[in-house]
Amino acid sequence: MMERGRGFRRRGSNAIEFGLIFPVLLVFIGAMLDFSWYFFQEQSVISVVRGTVREVAVMDYDHSAGEWGALVESATRSALVDAGFGTRGTVRAVDGASAWPDQLVGVQVELPYEPLFGLTPAPRNIQWQFLMRVEDQGPDPSS
Numbered sequence: 001m002m003e004r005g006r007g008f009r010r011r012g013s014n015a016i017e018f019g020l021i022f023p024v025l026l027v028f029i030g031a032m033l034d035f036s037w038y039f040f041q042e043q044s045v046i047s048v049v050r051g052t053v054r055e056v057a058v059m060d061y062d063h064s065a066g067e068w069g070a071l072v073e074s075a076t077r078s079a080l081v082d083a084g085f086g087t088r089g090t091v092r093a094v095d096g097a098s099a100w101p102d103q104l105v106g107v108q109v110e111l112p113y114e115p116l117f118g119l120t121p122a123p124r125n126i127q128w129q130f131l132m133r134v135e136d137q138g139p140d141p142s143s
Contacts, residue, residue: 027119030116030117030119031117031119031120033116033117034115034116034117034118034119034120034122035120035122037115037116038113038115038120038122038126041113041126042126042128044083044085045080045085045109045111045126045128046128046130048076048079048080048083048085049076049107049109049128049130050130051079052072052075052076052079052107053072053076053105053106053107053130053131053132054132055075056068056071056072056075056105057105057132057133057134057135058135059135068093068103068105068134069093069105070093072093072105072106072107073091073092073093073107076091076107076109077091080109080111085111088111088112089109089110089111089112089125090109090110091107091108091109092107092108093105093106093107093108094106094107094108094129094131103133103134104131104132104133104134105131105132105134106129106130106131106132107129107130108127108128108129109126109127109128109129110125110126110127111125111126111127112124112125112126113125113126
């Protein structure tokens with residue numbers, strides 16, 4: 001009979017041990033989700049910015065550097081809205097314009113980051129800048 005009583009007590013200690021470990025496990029899983037969420041958001045922003053700048057750089061557009069900047073800004077803003085980031089944050093064209101044919105088009109994006117749980121230290125903003133050389137549009141327009 002003593003053996004049976006001992007086994008019963010052991011089952012109760014398993015439940016207590018699980019109760020002590022479970023909150024730690026939940027915090028660990030929450031921290032992993034927070035960390036993963038930050039990198040997912042950052043990669044989404046990078047993908048949108050690269051894709052937008054690439055689209056603008058290869059389009060058949062014969063205008064000045066300032067107009068390239070306005071075009072890439074508006075295209076990036078609409079792509080970020082389409083990707084679910086809304087209108088929050090700042091988008092501005094990067095001053096990378098140089099003489100034709102080596103004209104650069106680029107954009108810098110800064111969006112506020114909102115963590116899922118706040119269990120891991122993360123930057124308050126997601127920032128990304130991307131520059132690309134404008135695709136050759138043919139002969140020099142000034143000649």
